Amino acid sequence: MKTRTAVIFGAVVVAASMTTGARANRGGALAGLGVFGNLANLITARQSTGTIAFTNVNVIPMDADRVLRSQTVIVQGDRIRDMGPTSKIRVPSGATRIDGSGKYLMPGLAEMHGHMPGGDLEETVMFLYVANGVTTVRGMLGQDFHLELRRKAQAGEIIAPTLYMAGPSFNGNSVSSPEQAAEMVRRQKAEGWDLLKIHPGLTVPEYDAMASTAAEVGIRFGGHVPADVGLRHAIEMGQETFDHLDGFIEYLDAFDRPIDEEQLDELVALVKGTGAWVVPTMVLWDVGIIGRGDARAMENYSEMRYWPARGVAGWSERQAARARAASQDPERADLWANNRMHVLKALADGGAGVLMGTDSPQIFSVPGFSLHREMEAMAEAGMTPYQILVSGTQAVGEYFSRQDSFGTVAIGRRADLILLNSNPLRDIGNVQDRAGVMLRGRWLPEDMIQSRLAEIEQRFATDR
Numbered sequence: 189m190k191t192r193t194a195v196i197f198g199a200v201v202v203a204a205s206m207t208t209g210a211r212a213n214r215g216g217a218l219a220g221l222g223v224f225g226n227l228a229n230l231i232t233a234r235q236s237t238g239t240i241a242f243t244n245v246n247v248i249p250m251d252a253d254r255v256l257r258s259q260t261v262i263v264q265g266d267r268i269r270d271m272g273p274t275s276k277i278r279v280p281s282g283a284t285r286i287d288g289s290g291k292y293l294m295p296g297l298a299e300m301h302g303h304m305p306g307g308d309l310e311e312t313v314m315f316l317y318v319a320n321g322v323t324t325v326r327g328m329l330g331q332d333f334h335l336e337l338r339r340k341a342q343a344g345e346i347i348a349p350t351l352y353m354a355g356p357s358f359n360g361n362s363v364s365s366p367e368q369a370a371e372m373v374r375r376q377k378a379e380g381w382d383l384l385k386i387h388p389g390l391t392v393p394e395y396d397a398m399a400s401t402a403a404e405v406g407i408r409f410g411g412h413v414p415a416d417v418g419l420r421h422a423i424e425m426g427q428e429t430f431d432h433l434d435g436f437i438e439y440l441d442a443f444d445r446p447i448d449e450e451q452l453d454e455l456v457a458l459v460k461g462t463g464a465w466v467v468p469t470m471v472l473w474d475v476g477i478i479g480r481g482d483a484r485a486m487e488n489y490s491e492m493r494y495w496p497a498r499g500v501a502g503w504s505e506r507q508a509a510r511a512r513a514a515s516q517d518p519e520r521a522d523l524w525a526n527n528r529m530h531v532l533k534a535l536a537d538g539g540a541g542v543l544m545g546t547d548s549p550q551i552f553s554v555p556g557f558s559l560h561r562e563m564e565a566m567a568e569a570g571m572t573p574y575q576i577l578v579s580g581t582q583a584v585g586e587y588f589s590r591q592d593s594f595g596t597v598a599i600g601r602r603a604d605l606i607l608l609n610s611n612p613l614r615d616i617g618n619v620q621d622r623a624g625v626m627l628r629g630r631w632l633p634e635d636m637i638q639s640r641l642a643e644i645e646q647r648f649a650t651d652r
């Protein structure tokens with residue numbers, strides 16, 4: 189029991205220090221934003237507006253495991269207006285044409301467990317997401333400025349994914365009674381948050397008051413599973429997302445023993461049956477909680493150049509403590525990690541909802557870039573490229589279907605797209621082989637993305 193609590197709280201500590209760290213970065217790392225400001229204007233100015241046509245492109249619609257050859261896709265405003273074989277679709281006069289010959293057009297990706305530091309890092313983080321083809325982010329720890337950030341993103345005042353925001357956390361400190369929990373639900377609903385974020389520490393009566401009030405006022409909730417509540421009760425009370433696979437290894441009692449297959453089958457059926465989702469954040473748990481992974485190698489990931497050096501140093505320090513614990517009992521660490529992979533594969537193969545997420549910026553996870561690391565980890569767990577892409581596209585559209593229509597390439601969908609030079613269904617690594625990103629109908633060619641990334645790198649380099 190001790191381990192479980194420690195593990196669960198580990199995540200909270202990690203999340204809390206992330207916020208503090210980000211705040212500490214406000215003053216220094218990005219002081220003097222003139223260069224950024226100018227570049228942002230340049231990008232906005234050069235962005236094509238009006239009608240855009242991708243011609244002769246291979247479309248990966250993500251409604252099924254298939255590729256549609258030689259398609260023309262017409263985008264007007266923020267929507268896909270028309271698509272079909274290039275031989276049949278007429279490109280409106282005056283449309284900007286993008287030659288898609290030999291290329292692949294897929295839906296934009298989503299970070300379903302993201303964080304958004306403020307201050308000087310705010311716009312940079314938004315751009316790092318977009319630069320990696322992340323066109324939707326579900327923020328999972330509300331801070332005051334997030335509602336305004338969501339508005340600015342929506343209005344196109346900054347280059348940012350479409351944002352859906354969880355409110356400030358429900359946890360053992362912020363919740364003191366069932367009545368107060370219910371009041372907090374009503375207040376967050378009235379303030380306009382998209383969902384409630386659950387952390388450890390709630391009692392069962394508090395959790396139940398939160399859940400029934402959420403159902404009453406019509407706001408969804410997700411995140412962690414408070415230890416007193418447990419996975420089964422949380423599923424039954426309508427918790428929609430189980431982030432980090434929280435509660436699963438506890439439920440299966442599989443920290444240091446193999447998983448009981450019958451019990452796992454039953455659990456997969458329960459999750460599938462209730463329509464709950466998991467956001468596994470495999471890399472975060474492996475590195476930041478279990479303590480596996482080589483800190484030196486991670487410090488040298490190429491994307492670390494897009495993050496303040498002292499932020500990376502802080503990640504190394506925090507990971508070191510975990511790594512020391514893991515080195516005490518490497519067999520247990522491996523078994524725990526392998527059991528998590530086994531659970532993820534069983535959920536994916538069993539048709540339960542899996543959503544892609546990384547908890548960035550977190551330990552060695554640079555926003556946007558971390559999604560590619562996560563996709564590798566999902567592949568290592570045995571998921572197919574199609575299953576992995578579903579978790580970041582089609583499944584996300586399904587999760588947000590009450591808000592908007594996106595996540596597949598089809599007429600009427602929000603025009604969030606990634607144009608690739610090679611087929612991601614063949615090799616998931618090809619998601620990084622980009623030719624450009626379309627964000628709500630705004631086209632960002634790869635050369636523009638790279639030049640702004642170079643500016644960010646330079647900014648952080650002079651800060652070292």
Ligand SMILES: [Zn+2]
Nearest residue numbers: 203301328547
């Ligand atoms: Zn988080």
